[in-house]
Amino acid sequence: MTAHSAPKNITLIGVGLIGGSFVLDLKHKGLVGAVTGIDLDRSNLDRALERKVIDRAFDHICAEAVGGADLVMVATPVATLPAVCAELAPLLDGHTVITDVGSTKQSAIDAFRQYLPQQLPRCIAAHPIAGSDRSGALAAQFGLFQNKKLIICPHGAEDSDGLRLVESLWQAVGAQTFRMSAREHDAVFAAVSHLPHLLAYAYVHQIATHPDGGVYFDFAASGFRDFTRIASSHPAIWADICLANKHSLLALLDGQQQQLAALKTMLDKGDAAALYRYFEEAKQARDDWAALQ
Amino acid sequence: MTAHSAPKNITLIGVGLIGGSFVLDLKHKGLVGAVTGIDLDRSNLDRALERKVIDRAFDHICAEAVGGADLVMVATPVATLPAVCAELAPLLDGHTVITDVGSTKQSAIDAFRQYLPQQLPRCIAAHPIAGSDRSGALAAQFGLFQNKKLIICPHGAEDSDGLRLVESLWQAVGAQTFRMSAREHDAVFAAVSHLPHLLAYAYVHQIATHPDGGVYFDFAASGFRDFTRIASSHPAIWADICLANKHSLLALLDGQQQQLAALKTMLDKGDAAALYRYFEEAKQARDDWAALQ
Structure with a gap:
């Protein structure tokens, strides 16, 4: 058929x-x-x-x-x-x-x-x-x-x-x-779609609820615009998705917290070489991905 | 003059x-x-x-x-x-x-x-x-x-x-x-520029270093593209900026970790109403910002 x-x-x-x-x-x-x-x-x-x-x-x-x-x-x-x-x-x-x-x-x-x-x-x-x-x-x-x-x-x-x-x-x-x-699907899309939505919402929520958030928004520019675009997604649709895939997401949120902890250590120590390597690895992976799109 | x-x-x-x-x-x-x-x-x-x-x-x-x-x-x-x-x-x-x-x-x-x-x-x-x-x-x-x-x-x-x-x-x-x-400037741009760069690098780093990262990248789409665009920024320039503004950034990273902890609790409890409210607040703030650009 x-x-x-x-x-x-x-x-x-x-x-x-x-x-x-x-x-x-x-x-x-x-x-x-x-x-x-x-x-x-x-x-x-x-x-x-x-x-x-x-x-x-x-x-x-x-x-x-x-x-x-x-x-x-x-x-x-x-x-x-x-x-x-x-x-x-x-x-x-x-x-x-x-x-x-x-x-x-x-x-x-x-x-x-x-x-x-x-x-x-x-x-x-x-x-x-x-x-x-x-x-x-x-x-x-x-x-x-x-x-x-x-x-x-x-x-x-x-x-x-x-x-x-x-x-x-x-x-x-x-x-x-x-x-x-279905199991593989849910793991893949937790990583490349659901997690970024959660993180975009989390970031905007942090800024919006900050005491100085109003002034902050006044100076947000193009980097902010692209990074937060998916935080304008439909809240009901995404609350449903995140809950339906919560086990994958909880594990990925743990992983994200570990990344942030590692970054805090590098910043705190002033370890420019480690921070550069970390950013460079991410940039390379992202550039490699973008080159194939 | x-x-x-x-x-x-x-x-x-x-x-x-x-x-x-x-x-x-x-x-x-x-x-x-x-x-x-x-x-x-x-x-x-x-x-x-x-x-x-x-x-x-x-x-x-x-x-x-x-x-x-x-x-x-x-x-x-x-x-x-x-x-x-x-x-x-x-x-x-x-x-x-x-x-x-x-x-x-x-x-x-x-x-x-x-x-x-x-x-x-x-x-x-x-x-x-x-x-x-x-x-x-x-x-x-x-x-x-x-x-x-x-x-x-x-x-x-x-x-x-x-x-x-x-x-x-x-x-x-x-x-x-x-x-x-300068103090106000550094606080504002830590929030709306430096932190999103750090978070975009952190997210891409997490996916790139995940054992299944290769498959994950194969299915990344437009949401991923925009969310990660700033992770293609120049690593040396951004390592410098983040270190020069590390005190503001360390405080903001603490704040971001608190947001992620709150999200984990909502997911873990299956609290759909709280998750919806959280996403809705973020969407509203982001839409209000975008309407003024």
């Missing part, structure tokens, strides 16, 4: 940046029939209808919204996935493939196993690596996934057809697809 | 991004006569001559390079300022104004007081807020300081003419000038 075999009816639960951009591109390529949007926020649904991101809108999960869908994509904050799966369970057709886009994959697979045991062969855990500090249907855009990575985390019980459907649709919108275990 | 009163002969010690961009704009506006560049790196001097950033080049400080200058601008890493001042002391004309561009100002004023006591009335400590992760004469560019901030930190012993000369030249290249005490 390929994405090109027939247009699919898609029900999108959570009509925001990720799900909205996904269906926009599929529509543009003629790969989707009708898109049904489900969202708690009525004004967000209205914007999505106006922008033709979706064709039908529902403000709750119901048989009319879900029945007949070839694919149900859950694109809500990760902590809501168990409740969404529980609501979906009695409503799903026998052929419907269910997928998510969450940033933590062990928690997603746990939710599928617990609340959709009958449908588990058609549950596909996926994660597109295309973040933004913007959110909602207005943020949906064409081409968001072009040359971005998409991780599928097989749980071992899936049908190959469902897995290939999800993979081929993501490839159709331009993503490079990868497969890895 | 204004910047427009007469073209000035400028000797630039350290021909890099900051000093190079400053004289490029002054040349463009006809506000400078000859620019003499002094730099340890002969190939950097050659590039600066080719690009007409400077008109004459010397690879060491000498009477020929410094004599007759109306302004000597020291734009070398901050730790080198004391040695540079000591070399300059016997060579300076009675009318020459001396200024620096370093990111730490208590250390600059200490160097002026100790090594240029005779010239102290003509020593002006200044700091343009225009960073980049690029460096060297090739990085020099027109318009770098347009609408950027420039801080002058009076030490109390300066002639008003020297202070106004420096201020007016920075205004001529487009900078908004501010005055504040």
Whole structure:
């Protein structure tokens, strides 16, 4: 089966940046029939209808919204996935493939196993690596996934057809697809995505709550702007992600505290050579990474 | 006296991004006569001559390079300022104004007081807020300081003419000038510039030295890119800055460790409400700041 075999009816639960951009591109390529949007926020649904991101809108999960869908994509904050799966369970057709886009994959697979045991062969855990500090249907855009990575985390019980459907649709919108275990996924993204978000929030929180924070902000410039951009990310989405991946993050926060302790020792001793080496190693690693992007 | 009163002969010690961009704009506006560049790196001097950033080049400080200058601008890493001042002391004309561009100002004023006591009335400590992760004469560019901030930190012993000369030249290249005490300056820039650099280096160092760091880097994306951009900054320049401002930084690192400890507690307890509030406060502060830029 390929994405090109027939247009699919898609029900999108959570009509925001990720799900909205996904269906926009599929529509543009003629790969989707009708898109049904489900969202708690009525004004967000209205914007999505106006922008033709979706064709039908529902403000709750119901048989009319879900029945007949070839694919149900859950694109809500990760902590809501168990409740969404529980609501979906009695409503799903026998052929419907269910997928998510969450940033933590062990928690997603746990939710599928617990609340959709009958449908588990058609549950596909996926994660597109295309973040933004913007959110909602207005943020949906064409081409968001072009040359971005998409991780599928097989749980071992899936049908190959469902897995290939999800993979081929993501490839159709331009993503490079990868497969890895949910455990490996969560460790990788704790390190390169969740931890930097936590650290950016922690830094801004420190400055904002400092007695002289007001003056400090007046003189913040371009380095500050880039370093803190991800602290403008959606707080609910990120609180959910961090809690869903807390074991990886707690270990990484310990590691970060050790780095800060080492830096304090170098500063305290005035050890210019050690500080230079430390910065140089980091710069080299970052430059090597940037050269490959 | 204004910047427009007469073209000035400028000797630039350290021909890099900051000093190079400053004289490029002054040349463009006809506000400078000859620019003499002094730099340890002969190939950097050659590039600066080719690009007409400077008109004459010397690879060491000498009477020929410094004599007759109306302004000597020291734009070398901050730790080198004391040695540079000591070399300059016997060579300076009675009318020459001396200024620096370093990111730490208590250390600059200490160097002026100790090594240029005779010239102290003509020593002006200044700091343009225009960073980049690029460096060297090739990085020099027109318009770098347009609408950027420039801080002058009076030490109390300066002639008003020297202070106004420096201020007016920075205004001529487009900078908004501010005055504040060196102590206040160092506290402000520890918070909004030096600490983020340390934290970006610390984060990249942690990932780069992690046993699975290689795989982690493969999946780093746009959030990672922006958060770590300043970890590509020049290691020697930043080791100097951090050591020159170590007391402010040690206090801020303590504060950052407290933030991380608080986050660990919230994660460990699974306290979603507290984590949400924490992220929301940071996002609000960052969004408010960004709206004013």
